Amino acid sequence: MITKNIFPISLLLLLISCYNTILSIVIIMSLILVSKLIKEPRLTYVSLITVLLIMMINSYLSIETKQRLSTITAYSNAKKPQFTGKLIYTYHNKIIIKTQKGYTLTGYLPKNHLFKLNLDDTVRLTGTYNPPSTPTNPGQYNNLKYAIHHKKLGSIYIKSLKVLKKNTSVSLNKASYHVKKKITKHHQKSLPMPHSSIYSALIFGENYAELNHDLKQLFKKAGLIHAIVVSGSQVSLVLGMCHIVINWLGIYRYYQLIFLVPISIFFFILTGGGESVLRAIIMAHTLFIIKFGLGYRSSTLHVISFTAFLMIIMDPFVIYKIGAILSFLATFSLVFGTDLVKQQLPKRFSPKLNEFISIGIAPWMFTTPVLIIKFQSLPIGSLVSNIILVQLIEYTVIIGFTGTLLGIVLPPIAHVLHQLAWVCIDLIIHVSTWVTHLPFADIPINQHNLTTGLFLLACFICFKTSLPLKTKLTSCLCLILIGINSYFIRYNNSVIITQLDIGQGDATLIKTNQFTCLIDTGPPYDKRLGSITYSVLLPALRYYGIQTLDALILTHFDQDHVGNLKPLLATIPIKKIIHNGNLHSYLKKHNISLPNNTLEQSVCYGDRIRSKLITISFLNPCNNTAQLSKNNQSLVFKLSKPPYSMLFTGDIEKEMEYRLLQHHSNSLPSTLLKVAHHGSKTSTTHKFLSTVKPIHSIISAGKNNSYNHPHLAVLATLNDYGKIWRTDQTGAIIIHMTKTLTIKSFIKK
Structure with a gap:
């Protein structure tokens, strides 16, 4: 049986080696030992040839991966990268070129461009280059790994294009x-x-x-x-x-x-x-x-x-x-x-x-x-x-x-x-x-569900086999232990707050075992990340195993905070939308209708959201808000999970900070502060910080954004009050509140 299927077995070992070289070598050595015992020399020869192939392919993959990564890095670090290659695809304003070394680059031409292009033309491109990036959020797709495997350079928004050589010959591509x-x-x-x-x-x-x-x-x-x-x-x-x-x-x-x-x-x-x-x-x-x-x-x-x-x-x-x-x-x-x-x-x-x-x-x-x-x-x-x-x-x-x-x-x-x-x-x-x-x-399926599922499958297979009763009882005990483990994990007292990296905007995910909430949805699109709904929000929800949001809190109605409301309503059930009173005008303006099973509630000071582990208390004023700017109409609220708390401030400015200090100064002290307006100099005053007294400050801002957020003056002020965490530098910021407080960034410095 083994000798008849030597070829498929060798292939299997080769595939295993690419993911786990040590495991494949152990299996091969076992096969060599078996071949000696059953006196089958062909198996020994094939095993040795397979070892040689494994070494060659793994060496190639290692060297080529480094080479492709260095090529992408070189283009990323160039001030004004130029790309030269043969045009292999064109459709409307989208083109793909292939460089001399075999890398492909997707280019996007201006909508009303006047370039006359033919397949197989050699062209040179310059413009805004978007290199493939590593994930900066939980569940996000690894574009860099994909680019390395497929020999891609990313994309470029073309500003200038020069045809270096016209190709008039006939080809299969044409x-x-x-x-x-x-x-x-x-x-x-x-x-x-x-x-x-x-x-x-x-x-x-x-x-x-x-x-x-x-x-x-x-x-x-x-x-x-x-x-x-x-x-x-x-x-x-x-x-x-x-x-x-x-x-x-x-x-x-x-x-x-x-x-x-x-x-x-x-x-x-x-x-x-x-x-x-x-x-x-x-x-x-x-x-x-x-x-x-x-x-x-x-x-x-x-x-x-x-x-x-x-x-x-x-x-x-x-x-x-x-x-x-x-x-x-x-x-x-x-x-x-x-x-x-x-x-x-x-x-x-x-x-x-x-x-x-x-x-x-x-x-x-x-x-x-x-x-x-x-x-x-x-x-x-x-x-x-x-x-x-x-x-x-x-x-x-x-x-x-x-x-x-x-x-x-x-x-x-x-x-x-x-x-x-x-x-x-x-x-x-x-x-x-x-x-x-x-x-x-x-x-x-999150990681815990996957592990539990694999254990359950293994136990089920045990019961389906003709094993002794003792073995089946052992399997049953495993099931009970897995169930107990699942129970404790499901009903533990952990609160996970994830400040997502969505570019220049805001989106924060809160998850406990009984409550899920998203605070703001971020902008609809980011040049680095693409569609925020499909590249960041939905993958993060999937990563945490969230199928339904208990609440969606919209601090205010700027597009960098609510730009993904429409696609989110179409893709995931939302039980309730919490807002500052301007929801209906926004829905009407953007032609959005709420699903029948989605409730909405306007909140202000005195309103609370309670779950078993956390309480969210709203501090924004109820009266005289019409004359306020859109930013100062932001919801302000405090999430409490004793002994820790986190203050969310939307995009409020100095005026609202003074108002909060006047009326609710006793409610402001918090362990963590979600810094207002992406670290803009329009807010985060010394007086406000001296009352909040944050140990950790979280800033959500886009990498190299045009507003220069966060401003240097704000960073200098925040430095006096504790550690600063920034999504533009370290990606998503993940906060675990249990008996202790743990904060880690998605990208390790």
Whole structure:
């Protein structure tokens, strides 16, 4: 058994080594020992070769990672970086260039630009460069790691562009671009938006179609993002059609590869490339060569293993690419997992129904562990949508391919097929929308839940095996201990306050085991971070396992504090919005409607929010607020968790500080101070600080912001009262209040 599967075993060891070299070496040494015991020399040779490969690939990954990081760092540190490369992609005001060393850079041209560009032109770019960055918040995606693995330099907002060399020669890249334009126009004539873009994406992938953000989010939430990534089904369809035509032409099968390989390369370029389509093409051609070229029979497992080996040799970083990992797991599940699922289904189901269900369940089972670890998410909605829609999507792809080809020679028949596809896409959109609104569609999984889940799974497996009763009782004891551990963690007395790094703005997350609250939502967009809702807020909520906010406190209605209210209302349930009385005018101005189950409350001095562990007491005045500036209308409140407390001051200025000192000086002393107005010189006076007496001061400000926040005078004043924590320097600031007070920054200095 071992010797028959030497190749797959070697691949597995190679993959393990890239994540844990010591573990893989231990396994290999064990295999060598086993080979000596069972007198199987081939196993020894393969183990030694695998060790050599592991050493070579790990060395390459280490050296290349350092090289790529130093390249990105060099561009980041340059005062006016210039980028020279060949234009490989253009769509509206977005371009992508590839440098001589193989790095890609995404550029954004001004909306009304006058540049005349052609693919394969050599250009030089200058402008505002945004290098890929490391995460500065809990749960945030690591763009730098992604850039290193994919050899990307980040993005640039182009101010000047110079064409160094015009390329007028014909190339596959140019040919695929013109074919793409014609097919896109054909789809847009046949179907309305957004159906036409989904139609193109289902057939040729999202890179081809340029889906808008909302559609991508819909497919992502519904667990159907794989449907708009070109993979085995599209490749099989293209090569299958070509194979039929080639056979019809009477071309001998030994020479068919001469035609199939160029077609595969062209299709790869047409779809924008990607690990999943490359995997499908290599597998298809490997099977063809083994079967027809060599006349051998080989197991699918060996073909998958060979494909993985070949892709690792071509690009060792592929082992870190989530697209490649999910593609191989999905393929593995369809080959080996569907039969396992069928065995567990009721026997009264018909064979066709069993096949239908197993094709939906198997890929979900194999890919979900990776999604949980990578994205801290249990996508139950994905299971539902895949069972319902996976076959419909396959049929839509077939209809789309056929309709697109017939559109060239038989437009009337193509029109009928396009209309049928329209109905299918409409159904896909409606079912996807329904799935995303299911209460269990996407369950956040934090680290503790993941650990507990793995223990429960292990104990369940123990009970399913024919182990002695004593062993099963031991497993039961483990379950009880895990339950007790979960109880104490769930009901401990910890309060976590996270001052998020959202650029120039404010957003603070409060979490106890009975209460969750977000204070302000930050600006809608930041050049460094991108969309604050999707790059910072939602990942942070997911990281902490928060599915519902008990309260959203809006200190005032400047965009840097409430810029993400609309998308937040659309993506996460919020029980109550606490505000200063100006909510309705803001909602009306920005055309936002509150969900029916979201309450709202205007608060001022005397109002309180109480939970088991904390009390939030509001100090802002109730009367004579209309004549105040917008900043001075900010909510001011004190969070108390004895013996500690934290004072939140919004964007108040000196005028409001004096007013608070006059009326509520006894309520102001606090352990921590959330410094007003991002550290602006308009507030934070000596007199105010001498009353608050903070031990720690928290400042939320954007890195290199145009306001020069925090001001030097304010920093000098704060230095007299304790330690200063700044999001622009150290990222998110995480405060733990238990019996002791612990503060740490997300970025370690």
